[in-house]
Amino acid sequence: MLDGKNIIGYDRTQRGNVTFRTINPILNKENEIVFYEASREEVEEAVGLAHSAAGFYAETSKETRARFLRSIAEEIMALGDDLIDLYCSESGLPEGRARGERGRTVGQLELYAKLVEEGSYVQPSIDTALPHREPNPRVDLRKMMVPVGPVVVFGASNFPLAYSSAGGDTASALAAGCPVIVKGHPMHAGTGNIVSSAIAAAARKHGLPEGVFSHLNSKGHGVGEALVKHPHVKAVGFTGSHGGGRALFNLAASREEPIPVFAEMGSVNPVILLPEILKKEKDSWARTIAGSVTLGSGQFCTNPGILMGIENSDLDRFTELLSEEILRISPSTMLHPDIAEKYNRGREQAREQKGTSIIAELSDTAKPNVGRPTILKVKAADFRENPRLHQEVFGPFSLLVICQNIEDLERSVALIEGQLTASVIGTPEELAGYDFLLRQLKERVGRLIFNGVPTGVEVCASMHHGGPYPATTDNRFTAVGEDAINRWLRPVCFQNCPDSLLPPALQNANPLSLLRRVNGKLTRDKV
Numbered sequence: 092m093l094d095g096k097n098i099i100g101y102d103r104t105q106r107g108n109v110t111f112r113t114i115n116p117i118l119n120k121e122n123e124i125v126f127y128e129a130s131r132e133e134v135e136e137a138v139g140l141a142h143s144a145a146g147f148y149a150e151t152s153k154e155t156r157a158r159f160l161r162s163i164a165e166e167i168m169a170l171g172d173d174l175i176d177l178y179c180s181e182s183g184l185p186e187g188r189a190r191g192e193r194g195r196t197v198g199q200l201e202l203y204a205k206l207v208e209e210g211s212y213v214q215p216s217i218d219t220a221l222p223h224r225e226p227n228p229r230v231d232l233r234k235m236m237v238p239v240g241p242v243v244v245f246g247a248s249n250f251p252l253a254y255s256s257a258g259g260d261t262a263s264a265l266a267a268g269c270p271v272i273v274k275g276h277p278m279h280a281g282t283g284n285i286v287s288s289a290i291a292a293a294a295r296k297h298g299l300p301e302g303v304f305s306h307l308n309s310k311g312h313g314v315g316e317a318l319v320k321h322p323h324v325k326a327v328g329f330t331g332s333h334g335g336g337r338a339l340f341n342l343a344a345s346r347e348e349p350i351p352v353f354a355e356m357g358s359v360n361p362v363i364l365l366p367e368i369l370k371k372e373k374d375s376w377a378r379t380i381a382g383s384v385t386l387g388s389g390q391f392c393t394n395p396g397i398l399m400g401i402e403n404s405d406l407d408r409f410t411e412l413l414s415e416e417i418l419r420i421s422p423s424t425m426l427h428p429d430i431a432e433k434y435n436r437g438r439e440q441a442r443e444q445k446g447t448s449i450i451a452e453l454s455d456t457a458k459p460n461v462g463r464p465t466i467l468k469v470k471a472a473d474f475r476e477n478p479r480l481h482q483e484v485f486g487p488f489s490l491l492v493i494c495q496n497i498e499d500l501e502r503s504v505a506l507i508e509g510q511l512t513a514s515v516i517g518t519p520e521e522l523a524g525y526d527f528l529l530r531q532l533k534e535r536v537g538r539l540i541f542n543g544v545p546t547g548v549e550v551c552a553s554m555h556h557g558g559p560y561p562a563t564t565d566n567r568f569t570a571v572g573e574d575a576i577n578r579w580l581r582p583v584c585f586q587n588c589p590d591s592l593l594p595p596a597l598q599n600a601n602p603l604s605l606l607r608r609v610n611g612k613l614t615r616d617k618v
Contacts, residue, residue, distance in 0.1 A: 319343050356563060401500060511536065517542070
C-alpha cells in the first residue's frame, strides 16, 4: 500500500500538515503521490512504541528473529514490479540497478538471519570462579553482548533499498534485537514507504510487538533532529554527506545521555598508479578506472575521486587513454535535481582552483539532471597546497594528481584525510618495493585494495566498510557485512549470577550450543 502516510507500528498516520512529493529526475517533474511529514506527536508515538517493545524484542529467540528477517525478504520480493517501477521513477536509476539492489537487500537479510541462528555474534565469555586462588580468589564472571535499545536509521539518497528502510543498518539492528525507527529519505519516500509496509507486515505475521519497527516521512531536518535528541533512542545509523553526518554526531553528543552515531560520510578513495604496471597495462586500467568513475553516475561512496601517478611518458599515455574511455561512456541521470546541481557546482569549483586543467569533460547534454563525467589534473605541489582539492565531488568526477617522483607521491598521500578505501595498482615487484607507501595508506583507510578499483562492496564476513574520520565517525565499525551488527550491541558482565538467572548463552549447559570462550579456550562444551 502506497498512501504517503507514516507507518507507526501497525498504524498508518498523517497527523502533520507538511506535505511533499518526490521527483522523477529523468522526466524532471514531480511524482503524483503526496507524502505527509511526521509531526512531533507522531515522532513521540513511534519512539514510545519502540521503547515499550525493546525489552520484549531483546529477549526473542534466535529462531524468531531469523524467521522475521527472512519474512521481510519474502514480503519485499512479493512487492514484485511495483517496487521496481517505483524505485526507478524516484531515482532515475535503471531497472537492472533496481533489481540488483533488491537482490542485495534480501541477501543482507538472509546474511543476518544466518548470523543470528549461528549465534556467535553475542561473543559469550566465561571465566569460572577460582575460590582457592592465592593471594586473591576469583569470582565467577560471564560476559556477552546485548542489544542497545531503539535505533534510528536514516535512509540514504544513493541506495533507495540497500541502505534505506530495509537496508544493512535496519537489518543488522533488527538482527541484534533492537527496535528500529527509519527516518525515510525524501528523494525516494515512496520506495521507503512500501518497503516499510513489507517490514511491518512481517512483524505482524510473527506476532512481534508493533513498536519493533516504524517509518517516518520527512522533508526537512526537524524529524531527524527530534529522533536523535529523544532520550529513548540509543544509537543512530546514517549514510550520507559529511555535513549531515557531523550535524547528527554533534547533536547526539550534546544530549544529557550522549549516544553513538555511526555515520558513513563519503570518501575520495585514492587510486595510486605505480609506474611499472602502466608500461604494459595502461589500456586495460584506463578502461577499468573510467568505468569505476562513471558507474552509477559516480554516486557511490566508493567512487575513485583522486588518482595519483608519477610523471613519465606512460602516465601521459594513460591520461590520453582515460580521456578517450571517459568520453565513450554514455552519461546517466543523477538521483535528483539537487544532487545534479550540487555536482555541477562542485565540478566548477574544482576547475577554478589553481593549477587544475581538464583531461576529459563531456559536452553539454540536452537531457536534464545528467552527470557530465569530468577528469581534471593537477601537479602534486598545487594539490598539497589546496585542501579544497582533497574533498569529494559527489558524481562522475576524478582528479589526477601528477607527482614528480616517489617522494612527491608520499608527501601527497601523507596529506590525504581518512578514507573508506585506497587502491594501489602495480606489479608484484613494485608492490613489494613500496612498503612505506603501503603503510601510509593503511593508516588512512578501512579497506586497502591491490590491483582493483574501489567500487563494488561485497557483503560478507571479511568486508570492512568504514574508515578513519572524516570517512566515518567511528573507524572501529563497519556498515557492511556480518560485523555491522556490533554497532547495535553492548557488553554486560554477570558476576556470581545463579545459573538459572543467566541468559541461555552463558548457562553452564550451553543450551544454544554456542562457541564460547571458557577460561581462555574456545569450546562448545558444557561448563
